Amino acid sequence: MWEYTEKVKDHFFNPRNVGEIENADGVGEVGSLACGDALRLMFKLDKNGKITDAKFKTFGCASAIATSSVLTEMIKGMTLDEAAKVTNRDIADYLGGLPEQKMHCSVMGREALEAAIENYQSGGKKKHQLEGNVVCTCFGVTDKEIERVIRENNLTTVEQVTNYCKAGGGCGGCKGEIEKIIQRVQGDKIKQVPVPAPRRGGQLTNIQKIQLIQQTINEQIRPPLRADGGDIELVDVEGNKVVVAFRGMCAQCKLANVTMKDVVEAKLREFVSKDLYVEEIKDSS
């Protein structure tokens, strides 16, 4: 069960501005019924170029209804320049927050608003078009949209990207590509995690050793495994024994033993200590 704010509940149970505007100045349509969420947003301008009316129709969950409803309230009275600056964060904040797993509804609202503005600026001719190359075919999400949600919301994991734009939430086949986009956009930030300094004489304390093992897994081992649909988790460190569990494709892979020796153990020996050896645990989850 999701935890919703009172404001989300209010806009869900009493949605404002549902319906159509006759001769709307701008109309934006995003999402699709096949993907579970769709939104049609319309606005009318007054003679001063301010949004005087806004209405919506949506197909989706409670959050989709609440975000659409609140968005129509937010933009009334704004000029198009002001409306164009509304971010998905603004929409979520206006509602007092959304569950992380529902942030994609705020992104859909922002996309619909942009599409409606574009539609107005093109004299009613332009329909919303996807920019960039489709990365997630399950939900029709492009690399440009993924890059944008990562940048605007400072996302660092595939799971977060799925929460914000649904990419990766279906068959999972695009997760490796999403991981690469995160690395490309946030690479420097992710790599800025400080390497624990070795103790004098080159010896690591236990805590330093565990931190360095985790860091090596995150930066050196996990990205290529995720690119192939797998993953790895650090389970325990006992002396020089490092216990790991493979996930996803790696868990079923007949070459897991080879991966463990040639990739996992080799990297840990290179970056942490040549005395380490790795064992896989199958049933920890």
Ligand code: FES
């Ligand atoms: S291609 Fe992205 S979840 Fe299936």
